[in-house]
Amino acid sequence: MKKVQFKSNYSQYFFLAPQLLILLIFLYWPIIQTFKDAFTMQDAFGFGSQFAGFDNFLFIFSDPSYFTAFKFTIIYSFVITLITGSIGLLLAVQANKVMHGKSTYKTLLIWPYAIAPAVVGVMANYFFSERYGLLHHLFNNLWGFNWYENVFDAYIYVIIAGSWKQISANFIFFLAGLQAIQKTVIEASIIDCKSNIRRFWTITFPLLMPTTFFLIIINITYAFFDTFGIIDTTTIGAPGSETKTLVYKAYIDGFKGLDLGSAGAQSIMMMIIVLVITIFQFRYIEGKIHYN
């Protein structure tokens, strides 16, 4: 904190109170409720509940559909990170080089960043509908596309829908990262190394490492949480439940299936995953990964 500070007996609480109050009521209360749910078992008719220890956790670990969701979420995060990261980087490098039309490219490529995932999902719906869908027709002519029966096809559907808007986010941050690299470093490297491609991989890309780590975290968080709107407006988990993410499954089990115990246990498992991701994030923000 600051070396020079105000000394007061009460005014700091005046500044802290509004946020603390909102957090306590609308965040801590539900979280405590989540922990309570996770360790209680409710009977099927909702009449009573009893302490269940770790039964709810044992239940989700013995549930094959939990592992299906887990597997899908991992694959989904990995593929989205890879696709959006590489396309975003490729476009950012080109946009950083061109002399003319830089701001036009920038504006048009940044634009989809603002669109809600649920809106993107509704749009994807039209491109993959049997009746109007251009992509549906294209893939159908190539290999007989059928996403509500074929798991691989459903993956393609949600991956395209999920990646599209995230390319913009990757593009924005990579471009800003590239512009932050000092001109003198690049000029010096031109003298040492004539090959454009080698220079990129040996000089520029290592200098972009902090941005890359930051974006990996952003993309994983996006694939975990923000894709809810995309799944709910595209496949709804179809064919069976192969395209349900962990968040989507917890919502369906809790809200539609009214199994609060299982939904609570699933939420706590996800909090642990987020905790691990956040520890990495803090390592980055505190500047422990340094390349320049």
Add this chain to the structure above:
Amino acid sequence: MTKYISSTINHFILSIGLLIMVVPIWIIFASSTHSSLFINTNGLQFFLGDNFIENYSRVLFKQSGFFNEITALKMFFNSFVMATGIATLSVITSLMAAYGLVYFKVKYATIIFWVIFITLLVPLELRIMPSYIVMSKLNLVNTFAGLILPISASAIATFFFRQFYKSIPDELLEAAKLDGTNSLRFFIDFLIPLSKTMIAAVFIFMFVFGYNQYLWPLIMTTSEQYWTVVMGLKTMYGSISDRFAFVIMSMIPPVIIIIFLQKLFIQGIFQNK
């Protein structure tokens, strides 16, 4: 010569990128200007039709929804109230909380710090069901307060403001103290004007974030009177060209905000990096 070739390659790759990002929206927009009958017989369209005004005004003013109780115009109003509420409330509470954390000697400072920042681990999606139960206990289902408050309960903005305050030189406070400025005056006369760019960036970010909410309004609004644009999209019934027109209209507010304020937004993000 090689320079010319390489710049052509740059433009070529960027144009493919533009195609991927812009063409899907263009196709939906072009299709939204045709009649439903035409779309149903001919599929998605690349060229504009003549039904632009007819389709868009029908969607804006016609009663739709499951019980035909709401117009798209009302949904836009609801979305604006919700997004503005979320942005305003989180900017004010976070600005104040960060000030309290950075500029004061606080008893149990570490505990308060963790009470605030550990909440970053629990996005709304992870506490959706218990949040709904809490809101119904508080009688806040189908109210704007119910739509706004749980989403404003976030420490992301506090984190940004805290980082920003820490970068302000200590001499500022020393000088203000010599002049006998009290903590409230220092906050209003010095810190808020200094944080203008940050405030704007956080406000934009939270506004778009609030406008784009989908799951929470879906759960919190059983009455159509409180439907928002983004959640209404999936549930709204109507002809195919109505739905295309609504998709296009739904993305206009956040897209305009990001395009016009992109410099400010990016500046705000990178002040903290």
